[in-house]
Amino acid sequence: MKVSNRVAEMQFSPIRRFNTFAFEAEAEGKTVYRLNIGQPDIETPSVFKEAIDNFDNKVIAYAESGGVIELIDAMIDYMSKMHNMHYERKNILITNGGSEAIISTFTAILNPGDEVLMAEPFYTNYSTFCNQVSGKIVPLTTSAEDGFDWAKRDLIEAAITEKTKAICSISPGNPTGRVLSKEDMKLIADIAIKHDLWIISDEVYREFVYDGAEAGSFGQLKEIEDRVILIDSVSKRFSACGARIGAIISKNEEFMEAILKLAQGRLCVATLEQVGAAALYRLDKSYYDEVRTEYENRRDAAYEELSKIPGIVCQKPAGAFYMTAKLPVNDIEDFLMFLLKEFDDNGETVMFAPAAGFYATEGLGADELRIAYVLTPDKMRRACELIKLGLEAYKKK
Numbered sequence: 488m489k490v491s492n493r494v495a496e497m498q499f500s501p502i503r504r505f506n507t508f509a510f511e512a513e514a515e516g517k518t519v520y521r522l523n524i525g526q527p528d529i530e531t532p533s534v535f536k537e538a539i540d541n542f543d544n545k546v547i548a549y550a551e552s553g554g555v556i557e558l559i560d561a562m563i564d565y566m567s568k569m570h571n572m573h574y575e576r577k578n579i580l581i582t583n584g585g586s587e588a589i590i591s592t593f594t595a596i597l598n599p600g601d602e603v604l605m606a607e608p609f610y611t612n613y614s615t616f617c618n619q620v621s622g623k624i625v626p627l628t629t630s631a632e633d634g635f636d637w638a639k640r641d642l643i644e645a646a647i648t649e650k651t652k653a654i655c656s657i658s659p660g661n662p663t664g665r666v667l668s669k670e671d672m673k674l675i676a677d678i679a680i681k682h683d684l685w686i687i688s689d690e691v692y693r694e695f696v697y698d699g700a701e702a703g704s705f706g707q708l709k710e711i712e713d714r715v716i717l718i719d720s721v722s723k724r725f726s727a728c729g730a731r732i733g734a735i736i737s738k739n740e741e742f743m744e745a746i747l748k749l750a751q752g753r754l755c756v757a758t759l760e761q762v763g764a765a766a767l768y769r770l771d772k773s774y775y776d777e778v779r780t781e782y783e784n785r786r787d788a789a790y791e792e793l794s795k796i797p798g799i800v801c802q803k804p805a806g807a808f809y810m811t812a813k814l815p816v817n818d819i820e821d822f823l824m825f826l827l828k829e830f831d832d833n834g835e836t837v838m839f840a841p842a843a844g845f846y847a848t849e850g851l852g853a854d855e856l857r858i859a860y861v862l863t864p865d866k867m868r869r870a871c872e873l874i875k876l877g878l879e880a881y882k883k884k
């Protein structure tokens with residue numbers, strides 16, 4: 488017996504693949520600063536648990552397949568008050584995290600062999616999600632040197648074929664921290680109209696935009712409202728990764744009907760978590776301001792410290808909580824193994840995600856790392872200092 492070719496060809500997540508070695512280092516008594524995974528340490532707002540505690544139905548019944556109405560209404564208010572985007576209940580469907588929102592979107596719009604354009608490096612699980620429905624991600628290659636910019640007409644149009652169905656954007660970006668400007672979005676919208684493509688816009692980091700910039704959204708562009716699909720999630724916004732609540736938001740009724748069919752097949756999303764998430768979406772604007780400031784401080788600490796590494800290529804990320812940087816090494820995985828197995832400074836070492844797994848093009852990213860700045864500024868400084876010290880020791884090896 489064999490597993491399907493589709494699954495056999497998939498990769499293990501580069502974000503989680505090295506965890507075993509981190510556990511081994513910890514078992515030896517080392518402290519490992521984990522910058523490999525986007526799991527924030529910020530407390531989930533207490534309203535989440537309070538709302539669940541106040542839930543007094545005697546039966547935890549199935550919810551509606553499209554989601555609990557109080558959560559959908561809370562999202563409608565949040566979109567309108569915070570981002571000047573106006574939706575009705577029929578435009579929003581609650582999913583098991585942003586992850587299910589992406590899988591369902593691909594299932595709903597792709598036939599086998601259809602292509603989705605996406606800037607690489609990209610959030611690695613997109614490959615897994617697209618392979619699941621036998622679709623293909625066509626990468627638009629960007630580089631650390633040019634700040635991972637992909638909003639270029641030539642680059643995008645050169646990749647369009649008759650199989651292209653969608654342009655997929657992650658902004659603010661994981662793993663690069665790149666944020667599309669309003670002009671960038673208009674350019675991409677224009678290309679999508681010209682070639683009749685969907686725009687899948689993953690905005691799970693929507694509020695994480697720094698230096699006083701305003702978070703834009705493809706959902707704000709009237710001229711493409713029938714072709715935009717927003718992917719959303721509470722995971723990062725409210726530091727509630729384990730709640731597994733996401734959403735698909737679109738004004739295209741045919742698309743939303745297709746999504747509802749898929750949603751009915753999996754019955755519903757966890758009822759109690761939806762009740763908790765509804766309370767999160769009722770939080771005041773000050774919550775977002777506070778969290779944004781904290782991440783901005785973490786970014787500044789990480790960037791300042793990483794910039795001290797001779798030969799590093801990295802630019803200050805404008806959003807999300809990731810940074811992809813090029814180091815003067817040939818094989819970043821080998822360097823990571825060295826950090827986990829052979830190196831420590833006062834009993835401490837550090838872990839990041841090798842960036843190769845975020846590229847679809849074979850061979851790219853071999854000298855790049857991705858860090859998630861999900862620790863306090865002091866810890867970020869120390870973790871980045873450990874990368875620098877580790878590199879010095881590695882070079883001497």
Ligand SMILES: Cc1ncc(COP(=O)(O)O)c(C=O)c1O
Nearest residue numbers: 584585586610657661720722733
């Ligand atoms: C860009 C992006 N989209 C989607 C997800 C999936 O998030 P979740 O399924 O936890 O909502 C992640 C998780 O890291 C992400 O970085």
